[in-house]
Amino acid sequence: MADVIKDVPITSVVVEALVVMKIVKHGSSNFPTIATGSIVGMDRNGVLEITNSFHFPTVETSADSSSSHQNDASALAVAAPRQKANIAYQNEMIRHLKEVNVDANNVGWYTSATMGNFVNLGFIENQYHYQKDNEKTVAVVHDVSRTSQGSLSLRAFKLTPAFMAAYKEGKFTTESLQKSKLTFRDILQEFPVTVHNTHLLTTFLHQLPQAPQPDTLEPPTSISELKDDPSRQPLYPSVDNLDLSIDPFLEKTCDLLLDSIDAHYNEVNNYQFYQRQLGREQAKISQWQAKRKAENAQRTLAKQQLLPEDEWQRLFKLPQEPSRLEGMLNAKQVEQYSKQVDGFTANISAKMFAVRENLLPKHA
Structure with missing residues (x-):
């Protein structure tokens, strides 16, 4: 029976709130x-439960470091x-966790990302x-940019068996x-x-005090009463949803998408150069x-x-085909941006269509 449970594949990931706070x-x-x-x-019947986390020690950079130093720190x-x-x-930390009777089975790693930019060769190697x-x-990806806007972005990934074999x-x-x-x-x-x-x-x-019900909220009878008890002021509806400005994250994502498309064309050009070079060498061999x-x-x-x-095998050297892995990862990143x-x-489209319907003249 234990073997049957062990072979159950992962279907979902459950993260403890304390772990989420640590990662954020x-x-x-x-x-x-x-x-x-x-x-x-630990894994329980196909549900991967993440109960604790700890960060890796990294080399600290100076306060006046430039962007190149930040890139070096990110690479590290x-x-x-x-x-x-x-x-x-990591092994030492897991040993200490076992001593205090805490779940100490390594179930993967986590990484932070910006605007969903995490599909790269380093992520795959890790x-x-x-x-x-x-x-x-699994690899837990935390998008700091999306979370900073009030929407928690936490995703879990693993490599497919076909890609693992390749x-x-x-x-x-x-x-x-x-x-x-x-x-x-x-x-x-x-x-x-x-x-x-927990x-x-x-x-x-559940024990937090609830907000007063609308039917029991009595309006103040005087200005002095309103000043003495500001909690009695009625709540006003938020008008943020009526804002028609373009989301700045949309603009940044479009810029990153264009950069990924440019990188894709560079990979295509490199492969076409390889094909032309291979054609010239094959013509010489013929x-x-x-x-x-x-x-x-x-x-x-x-x-x-x-x-x-x-004897041509000794005289001529065919060019080596470039790896298509970078192109595949770039295409996956383009899909994420899309x-x-x-x-x-x-x-934004729903807001624009709503404004358009109100501004255009109605036809009889």
């Missing part, structure tokens, strides 16, 4: 530098889950580092991708995330083979020893 605090304190850390918990934070020192630190040893590990083999050529039928949609698998509160916190929330066959034909008539026809743009434009 770590990500916001390190912003705009990427923050990474380890998460521990991205590589932190794979560093030997941090692996030893998740592969965890998932190759334990299939039931990454282990290390071949991302056109031929291998055609055989495996691997596309950018098959890189990551996302799981629904649920935030869980029973003590839930009880505390000319050399035709010339060698003609020489051997003359040598046959002259009854001389024939020259080897496979989904964000679609989510941003839903509310």
Whole structure:
């Protein structure tokens, strides 16, 4: 029976509220530098429960550091889950957690992101580092930009089995991708995330005083009474939803989307350059083979020893096909940006259509 439960795949992720607060605090304190850390918990019947977390130690930068230093700090934070020192630190922390009888099973790692920009080679290497040893590990991505606007953004991902096999083999050529039928949609698998509160916190929330009911709220009889008891003032409806300005996050996401599209065209140009270079080398090889066959034909008539026809392998070197992994990751990132743009434009489009209906003259 235990073996059957062990083989149940992950279907959802449950994160404790304390873990959410730790991740949010770590990500916001390190912003705009990427923050990474380890998460521990347990798997129960396909539900991955994350009960604790701790961040990886990173090298602190000076206060007057430039943007290049921030990029260096982000690079160090991205590589932190794979560093030997941090692996030893993680094992030591898990050992201490076991001593105090806390869930101490490593179930993955977490990282912060900005505007959904997290699909890169470092993210893939980190998740592969965890998932190759334990299939039931996830990467929790916390978007600091979205959370700062009052909407918690917490997502859980893992690599698909097909991508794990391809990454282990290390071949991302056109031929291998055609055989495996691997596309950018098959890189990551996302799981629904649920935030869980403890029973003590839930009880505390239920004991909070409720707002007064509208039917029992009596209007003040004088100005002095209103000043003495400001809580009796009626609540006014929010007019923020009537704002027609374009969401600044939409503009930033569109800029990042354009950058990703430019990177995609650069990858396409590199591959086209490889194809042109390969075509030139193959044309040279064909000319050399035709010339060698003609020489051997003359040598046959002259009854001389024939020259080897496979000597072209030593004389010519075919260019190596560039890896298509970067292009696949870039296409996946473009998909992430497109989904964000679609989510941003839903509310804005509804407002614009509503304004348009009121401004245009009505036809009889």
